Amino acid sequence: MNELSCSAVSDLAAEAALDVLPGDERALVFEHLEHCAACLRLVESYVRAADALLVSLPQADVPEELSTRLRSAVPSVPRSRRSYAKPLLGAVAVILVALTVVLVGLRATSNTHYNPQAEVGSLVSPSNGHVGSVKVDTGADPWISMNVDGASLADGTYRCEVLLTSNATVTLGNLTVAAGSGSWNGPLEVNPDHISVVRVVAGNGDVVAMAGLTRADVGES
Amino acid sequence: MSITDEALLGGVALGQPDAIEEFISRYERRVYGAALAIVRDRSLAQEVAQDAFLRVWRHADTYDPRRRSVNTWLMRITHNLCVDALRVRRPLAVDPATLLDLTDGEHDPARDMHALAPVRAALRTLPPEQARTVLLAAMYGYNAQMISELDHIPLGTAKTRIRLGLEKLRLSLNESHADEELR
Ligand SMILES: [Zn+2]
Numbered sequence: 023m024n025e026l027s028c029s030a031v032s033d034l035a036a037e038a039a040l041d042v043l044p045g046d047e048r049a050l051v052f053e054h055l056e057h058c059a060a061c062l063r064l065v066e067s068y069v070r071a072a073d074a075l076l077v078s079l080p081q082a083d084v085p086e087e088l089s090t091r092l093r094s095a096v097p098s099v100p101r102s103r104r105s106y107a108k109p110l111l112g113a114v115a116v117i118l119v120a121l122t123v124v125l126v127g128l129r130a131t132s133n134t135h136y137n138p139q140a141e142v143g144s145l146v147s148p149s150n151g152h153v154g155s156v157k158v159d160t161g162a163d164p165w166i167s168m169n170v171d172g173a174s175l176a177d178g179t180y181r182c183e184v185l186l187t188s189n190a191t192v193t194l195g196n197l198t199v200a201a202g203s204g205s206w207n208g209p210l211e212v213n214p215d216h217i218s219v220v221r222v223v224a225g226n227g228d229v230v231a232m233a234g235l236t237r238a239d240v241g242e243s
Numbered sequence: 244m245s246i247t248d249e250a251l252l253g254g255v256a257l258g259q260p261d262a263i264e265e266f267i268s269r270y271e272r273r274v275y276g277a278a279l280a281i282v283r284d285r286s287l288a289q290e291v292a293q294d295a296f297l298r299v300w301r302h303a304d305t306y307d308p309r310r311r312s313v314n315t316w317l318m319r320i321t322h323n324l325c326v327d328a329l330r331v332r333r334p335l336a337v338d339p340a341t342l343l344d345l346t347d348g349e350h351d352p353a354r355d356m357h358a359l360a361p362v363r364a365a366l367r368t369l370p371p372e373q374a375r376t377v378l379l380a381a382m383y384g385y386n387a388q389m390i391s392e393l394d395h396i397p398l399g400t401a402k403t404r405i406r407l408g409l410e411k412l413r414l415s416l417n418e419s420h421a422d423e424e425l426r
Contacts, residue, residue: 078362082276
């Protein structure tokens, strides 16, 4: 019985567009926007005004040091499981994306595709909506990548964690969602066989998405 | 003929080294400049800029041209990272005068004049307290509660200023758009 009226939403539309509403109000506004095109248009017009402000920020000369660092982080080096150094993360990420694209492509065309070194899962919301995906490269140095897409989560920072079969929880890292999408990847410090579910947790402690893992070669036939 | 931003980002998504180099060259001044304007600390701005490009490398394939231009998408990413970085460092001393100069830094006049003049003009038409409040929220991610504490004003006043300020900004930007289309 907490539904907001259009006039209440229009009062909060500017704060919603700037993403500065407290969590409870934000949830109510977004709930309203799901079924009210007029209010959605209003919020979007505020978002465009805020975008115009950001785009109006000045340019500045880039220090030599940064210029070099940006170019040395260019993802042209093959991913090395031993090198978790920061400059290589960009390379790792792009290769992971490429790998994911290839895997998804293969999985889409062939149910019998066999990849003995990966486990995958779909991140779904409590209401079973699509949120994103998880992939674990098993093997000597397990690596986990989590991807949120489709604008299902509000912009913000979320905690990635795994619930183990022992019921213990292990925090993996933070995933920031910007403009509806975000991802996080890093070494998996726990045995993949002991994972019960992978979860995405909001700042207020709510579990906003979870995924079970299955081997990439099963579960589709 | 130079390649469009969207096509360039497509090349970035595929990991093409030429596209990545061109993308950096095209955007590094904008990303670093925006970060510097918001966080006002050279080394923090460098970190933010590096993280912003890292995020582009990771998410180039999720960019949706129907939602935003590449430039706006990239400024959003940069802005989110700035807000995250500042959240760790609060309280931040915010000087209103500095804030209002925020969008007045060094621009490339040939490129920017046309596009940015309406934003600056629109900001100037706002009562100073509304402009300040909108900038605190839009640039620094301050919510009404934080603004109320920072400026010693009631919460309701902070919320009203955000709403009225952004509403005026939106209307005057719409008008300047309409003017352009009439010309
Ligand atoms: Zn409505």
